[in-house]
Amino acid sequence: MSTATAIELDRVTKQFEGKRNVMALDSVSLAIPRGEMVAIIGPSGSGKSTLLNLIGGLDRPSAGHVRVDGEELSNLSDDGLTKVRRDKIGFIFQFFNLLPTLSCLENVGLPLHLRGWTRKKVDERARELLDLVQLGARMQHLPDELSGGERQRVAIARALSIYPPILLADEPTGNLDTHTGAEILTLIRDLHARLKSTVVIVTHDMNVAQSCERTIALRDGAIVEDVRRRAASPGEDVRRKHTGVGAPE
Amino acid sequence: MTLLRLISWPYFRRHVLRTLLTVAGIVLGVAVFVGMHTANHTVLDGFSRTVDRIAGKTEIQVTAGETGFDEEILDKVQSASTVRVAVPVIEAVVDTNAIDHGGQGNLLILGIDMTGDRSLRDYDLESGEDAVIDDPLVFLAQPDSLMLSKEFADKNHITVGSRLPLGTAEGEKPFTVRGVMKSSALTSAFGGNLAVMDIYAAQKMFGRGRTFDRIDLAVRPGRTIAECERELQTMLGPGFQVEPPSGRGQQFEAMLAAYSMMVNISSAFALFIGMFIIYNSFAIAVTQRRSEIGILRALGATRRQIRWLFLGESAVTGLIGSIGGVVFGVVIARGIAASIGTLISDVYGQTQSTTEALATDPRLLGVALVIGILTSLVAAAIPARNAARVDPVQALQKGKYQVLSAGESxxxxxxxxxxxxxxxxxxxxxxxxxxxxxxxxxxxxxxxxxxxxxxxxxxxxxxxxxxxxxxxxxxxxxxxxxxxxxxxxxxxxxxxxxxxxxxxxxxxxxxxxxxxxxxxxxxxxxxxxxxxxLNPDLFVMPSQSIVVRTIRFPPSVGPDIAAIPGVERVQTVRDARIVFRKTPIMLVAIEVASMAQTAQRVPVAGNADQMYRRAGAGEGLIVSDNLALLQHLSLGEMLEIPAPNGLVRLPIVGIIVDFSDQQGTIFVDRRQFLKYWGDDSVNVVRVYLKPGVQMPDVRQRILERFAGQRQVFVLTNAELKAYxxxxxxxxxxxxxxxxxxxxxxxxxxxxxxxxxxxxxxxxxxxxxxxxxxxxxxxxxxxxxxxxxxxxxxxxxxxxxxxxxxxxxxxxxxxxxxxxxxxxxxxxxxxxxxxxxxxxxxxxxxxxxxxxxxxxxxxxxxxxx
Structure with a gap:
């Protein structure tokens, strides 16, 4: 794996066992260079979230290799995977997954507490990040007291708490209205540009996909298209072909 | 700590009721543990303290179980070369129901010989004529004399010269208070409810004949206690217990072994219930907080951190619950102690003072805290492990968590x-x-x-x-x-x-x-x-309680009752606790030949006819089934029972089911008992009536026969069974x-x-x-x-x-x-x-x- 590659999947297969075995990913190979912003699209059940979980070390492949920032995840113990998540990956979820009992400041500081940082350092970093996502005035608010967009900003600030080299976002705009979604996307792009992180976004939203440098389309657990664009190139054809979703508004 | 503050504290605050329930689980377990054990210690300590305080400067006590021994033994003991001073003692707990004294119905009477006893105990008077103790003859000349503890006198507003009625073997008798003793260790014994009377008056009042209950002694200067014990044991034989006063406490403790076991079982049960409540609460918490756990795992929390988060919660819960449990346990211990006191009094005949201070042992409280926390940790161990095993992907997506996989089945x-x-x-x-x-x-x-x-x-x-x-x-x-x-x-x-x-x-x-x-x-x-x-029609006893044996009848009571019209047969029974193989057990002296005519008891080992015949002829002993099981005895086995007049060596000729005593019972023919124990007193007279005779009539005749002469209580068969x-x-x-x-x-x-x-x-x-x-x-x-x-x-x-x-x-x-x-x-x-x-x-x-x-x-x- 080249040092310029942030994420590499080598013939990765993921099969869920049950009454009926389900092949979520079927021998997928993929390389994402450092600093790239990639969208993964595809219809429901195509394997997008599974792919993201494997990259994030939340799950293990049934076969194949996943390398993240040079680290082979397949060989790692559970604690090893946790360490990778803790040091290298920031997660952004569709439903924010903020702890409702913690203030914005505490939610953002939580990953740092897990790393054993002192309270003072945690507070300093959390304030810095909340300022970065323009929520400096809402630090002591509880998630319930925020709008959807604000909650997602807090979740993004939390994902950035250690300025991870890789940011994984699962439908980050899926639970937001169009306007707020666009704001969040702008924020992610802005952060990507400023922090030079590798960003992988799973999305149904073609506007999100179009704003990424690269779009990978999945269907039935396999990559069916991998399109790089220099700027914001049209993605209409990809969308129509692989998502079945109607034209963008 | 930070995770506990950030994650656990908000959860507890949101689920106050469940948190309180969880804490209550531990409070319950620890409180029962502390309450039961503190009460148990209080009762045991109360007994030991009473023994110690009464013992005064006594270094060794000579006893022969509860049977007492002949007066002559005192001369023997006094003649021993290692003995400085030896004095006789009679102890009896009497009912003072004639007066109101704040719920304490019993007074411990110490019968002593004033001429020598002051070498071992102090009797300084608060009020009264010093001549009373300075000149023992004053006491001797007036057998109704009584000296009261200041505590008892104050509590009941009694002054010197007051008349105090006491229940004795001769019925209720008025005694004159000749002195009130200053507060001291002695007067604080038995919760301060103590009185002293002359030993010879006590012999008469409590039906002791010419026997003493105990000899208290001090060792001659220059000789050791061990030397003195050896000399006396050799001189008196194995039928006597020669030991320091603390030995009586140990015997009391041994007698309560079955009760202590019940206490332990109850405590364990309470802790188990507490454990179960905690397990349940944490199992629910893990289910409810699955998505929270998933988020934490996704954010980089290790399994160990998740496990310790839950164990930390359980430790804090355990600590808080344990502290609450210790406090609550001490609060309920007083009530439990009173209830144990009643139970011990009813079951073992050992009347306890319930006014003693609670024996709160700091070590016990420390152990309770540790047990509470450990119980909580053990209970939370499985939920904590399950929490650590939560799959972050499933937790965030909510998979079918409750399904039991075929592999797991x-x-x-x-x-x-x-x-x-x-x-x-x-x-x-x-x-x-x-x-x-x-x-x-x-x-x-x-x-x-x-x-x-x-x-x-x-x-x-x-x-x-x-x-x-x-x-x-x-x-x-x-x-x-x-x-x-x-x-x-x-x-x-x-x-x-x-x-x-x-x-x-x-x-x-x-x-x-x-x-x-x-x-x-x-x-x-x-x-x-x-x-x-228990098939006699009536039971005649010198005390209201069947298990109190400090007041007894003389042997003449048997024939006296037999002579009452309507009585067909009487059987005199003397039961006494003795030490057998270092365990206090019950010895029951009965008229076996007469018993064979009336009892229909089928032995669990042995032949009924042979059992009664041989035991009645003094050729064997009958033992209870529980004694056989606890002491590993079998039919035909030769038993050796040390008695004041020699070693009883007889085989077991029958084993019968008997629930008279929890430590077990040995039945011996009355003639053998008289021979070896020299005690002719009677605890209970079993009365069989002639057919067609009215039970209330005979009961009345018995009461009338002894009216004014002695204290007599008559229970019908139904009353005894109800008791x-x-x-x-x-x-x-x-x-x-x-x-x-x-x-x-x-x-x-x-x-x-x-x-x-x-x-x-x-x-x-x-x-x-x-x-x-x-x-x-x-x-x-x-x-x-x-x-x-x-x-x-x-x-x-x-x-x-x-x-x-x-x-x-x-x-x-x-x-x-x-x-x-x-x-x-x-x-x-x-x-x-x-x-x-x-x-x-x-x-x-x-x-x-x-x-x-x-x-x-x-x-x-x-x-x-």
């Missing part, structure tokens, strides 16, 4: 089969003979096997729940075609969830069966024994509380499981409503589910309880009281429990059902 079944086989080997392999069963190794195997049976049942509970749920499905379907199917399928699809509640119910019911079964078996055995052993059953009730009083707690825990288990079930199925229930399910249908589904859980739990609980009861009775027989109890499943209690548990399940389901139908449908659908 196989694993559980295999593990249960292996452990079941080991249990079988442990329980069946040791030969079933009593001797081998009592061997240490065999007992250890037995307990291992017994524990494994419970573990196997717990392991199998999800599979059995699944099976029973499937079996119930057709019935539920027939009852309510829609709701029945939904309820049955919910149970079938989530056996793990169902089994949590079923296991709670099963274990609780198992305990209920054990306690109820034990109580029933004991009752039946005691009633059976009473019917065969014994009342004491038995007291003994098993704890059992009803334990049954109630077990039932409560079972109900709690159902409430908890249903809460989890509803939390878990919020979306599913929301979807049901969204697609047209009526609120009534949802309600009925949950109700039917709860009732089904109760039915499954009851079924498994009864089965495991029935097995468990068999082993509990074995434990009672071999390790606790030596009581051979017949196996009887407590059907009445169990049948009564069926509607109770079904109703409890229904009530428990009301709130979850309402919460399911009343919550926001939108929120429910978004829940996942």
């Amino acid at each position: 196989r694993l559980r079944a295999m593990l249960a089969a292996v452990l079941g086989a080991i249990a079988l080997v442990c329980l069946v392999a040791p030969p079933l003979t009593s001797a081998s069963r009592q061997a240490g190794g065999a007992r250890a195997l037995f307990y291992l096997g017994f524990s494994l049976v419970i573990v196997v049942a717990l392991l199998l509970s999800p599979l059995l729940s699944l099976g029973l749920a499937k079996a119930l499905r057709p019935l539920l379907t027939r009852l309510r075609p829609v709701e029945g199917v939904l309820a049955a399928d919910s149970l079938i699809q989530a056996p793990r969830r169902t089994s949590a509640s079923v296991a709670a119910l099963m274990l609780s019911l198992t305990l209920v069966v054990a306690f109820a079964g034990m109580a029933r078996a004991s009752y039946d055995s005691i009633i059976n024994w009473m019917q065969t052993a 014994i059953l009342r004491v038995t009730d007291q003994w098993f009083g704890l059992t009803s509380i334990q049954i109630a707690v077990a039932v409560l825990v079972a109900i709690l288990g159902i409430v908890n499981t249903l809460t989890v079930s509803i939390t878990d199925r919020r979306r599913e229930l929301g979807v049901l409503q969204a697609v047209g399910g009526l609120q009534g249908q949802i309600r009925r589904t949950i109700w039917l589910e709860a009732l089904s859980i109760a039915v499954i739990g009851l079924t498994l609980g009864f089965v495991l309880g029935a097995i468990n009861l068999y082993y509990i009775l074995q434990i009672v027989q071999y390790d606790i009281g030596g009581m051979r109890l017949d196996y009887e499943f407590p059907y009445p209690t169990m049948l009564a429990l069926v509607p109770v548990m079904l109703a409890a399940a229904f009530v428990a389901a009301i709130w979850p059902a309402e919460s399911a139908v009343r919550g926001s449908l939108v929120e429910a659908l978004e829940y996942e």
Whole structure:
């Protein structure tokens, strides 16, 4: 794996066992260079979230290799995977997954507490990040007291708490209205540009996909298209072909 | 700490009721532990303190069990070269019912010889004529003289010159208070309720004849206590106990061994219940906080951090609960001590002062804190492990968490089969003979096997729940075609969830069966024994209580009663506690030949005719079944019983069931007793009436015959039996509380499981409503589910309880009281429990059902 590659999947297969075995990913190979912003699209059940979980070390492949920032995840113990998540990956979820009992400041500081940082350092970093996502005035608010967009900003600030080299976002705009979604996307792009992180976004939203440098389309657990664009190139054809979703508004 | 503050504290605050319940679990366990043990220590310490305070400067005491000994022994002891001073003592606890003294009905009378006793004890007077003690003749000349402790006199507003009526062997007699002793260690003995009288007056008043209860002595300067003990033991023989005053405390402790065992069992039970409540609460917390755990894991929390988060919570809960438990335990200890005091007084005849300060042992409190925290940690260990194992992907996506995989089912079944086989080997392999069963190794195997049976049942509970749920499905379907199917399928699809509640119910019911079964078996055995052993029409006693032996009749009482018209036969009985193989047991001196004519007791070992004939001829002894079991005795075995007049060496000619004493009883013919113990006094006269005679008439004649001469109490057969059953009730009083707690825990288990079930199925229930399910249908589904859980739990609980009861009775027989109890499943209690548990399940389901139908449908659908 080249040092310029942030994420590499080598013939990765993921099969869920049950009454009926389900092949979520079927021998997928993929390389994402450092600093790239990639969208993964595809219809429901195509394997997008599974792919993201494997990259994030939340799950293990049934076969194949996943390398993240040079680290082979397949060989790692559970604690090893946790360490990778803790040091290298920031997660952004569709439903924010903020702890409702913690203030914005505490939610953002939580990953740092897990790393054993002192309270003072945690507070300093959390304030810095909340300022970065323009929520400096809402630090002591509880998630319930925020709008959807604000909650997602807090979740993004939390994902950035250690300025991870890789940011994984699962439908980050899926639970937001169009306007707020666009704001969040702008924020992610802005952060990507400023922090030079590798960003992988799973999305149904073609506007999100179009704003990424690269779009990978999945269907039935396999990559069916991998399109790089220099700027914001049209993605209409990809969308129509692989998502079945109607034209963008 | 930070995680506890950030994650745990908000959860506790949001679930105040559940948190309080969890803490209450530990408070309950620790409080019972502290309360029972503190009360027990208080009673034991009270006894030891009384012994110490009365002992004064006494270094050695000479006793012969409760039988006392001839006055001549005093001369022997005084002649010993190692003895500086030796004085005789008589102790008796008398009722002072004539006066009001704040609830304390007993006064400890110390009969002493004033001429020598002041070398060992101080009798400084607060008021009165110093001549009373300076000149012992004043006391001797006035046998009604009494010196009271300042504490007792103050409490009852008694002054010098007052007349105080006391119950004596000669009836109620007025005594004159000649002095009030200054407060000292001595006067504070027995809670300050102490009086002193001349020893010879005491002999007369308490029917001692020419015997003393005890000799207190001090060792000659330059000689050691050990030297003196050796000299006296050699001089007096093995029939006497020569030991420091503390030895009496140890004997008292040994006598209470069975009671202490009950205390330990109750404490363990309370801690077990506490553990169970904590387990349940944490198991629910893990289920409810699965998504929170998933988030933490996704953010980089290691499994260890998650496990320690939950263990930390349990440690804090345990600490808070333990502190609360210690405080609460100390508060309830006073009440428990009073109740133990009553019990000991009723069962053992050892009257206790209940005004002693509580013996709060800092070490015990420390141990209680540690036990509380450890209990909490152990209870939370499995939920914490489950929390650490939560799969972050599933937790964030909400997979089918409650499903039992085929692999896990196989694993559980295999593990249960292996452990079941080991249990079988442990329980069946040791030969079933009593001797081998009592061997240490065999007992250890037995307990291992017994524990494994419970573990196997717990392991199998999800599979059995699944099976029973499937079996119930057709019935539920027939009852309510829609709701029945939904309820049955919910149970079938989530056996793990169902089994949590079923296991709670099963274990609780198992305990209920054990306690109820034990109580029933004991009752039946005691009633059976009473019917065969206690068949006289009347029992005549010198004391109101059958177990108080400090006041006795002279032997002439027997013939006097026999001469009363209407009396066909009398049997005089003298029972006394003696030390046999270092254990205080009961020795009962009876007229065996006469007993053979009236008793219909079938020996459990030996031939009835031979038993009575040989024991009556002084050729053997009869022992109780519990003594044989506890002391490993068998028919024909030669027993050696040290007595004041020599060593009794006789074989066991019969073993009979007898519940007179928990440590066991030896029956000896009265003539042998007179020969070896030289005690001709009588505790009880058993009276048989002529046919057709009116019992109340004879009773009245007996009372009239002794009126003004001596204190006589006449109990009818029914009254005596009622007394014994009342004491038995007291003994098993704890059992009803334990049954109630077990039932409560079972109900709690159902409430908890249903809460989890509803939390878990919020979306599913929301979807049901969204697609047209009526609120009534949802309600009925949950109700039917709860009732089904109760039915499954009851079924498994009864089965495991029935097995468990068999082993509990074995434990009672071999390790606790030596009581051979017949196996009887407590059907009445169990049948009564069926509607109770079904109703409890229904009530428990009301709130979850309402919460399911009343919550926001939108929120429910978004829940996942």
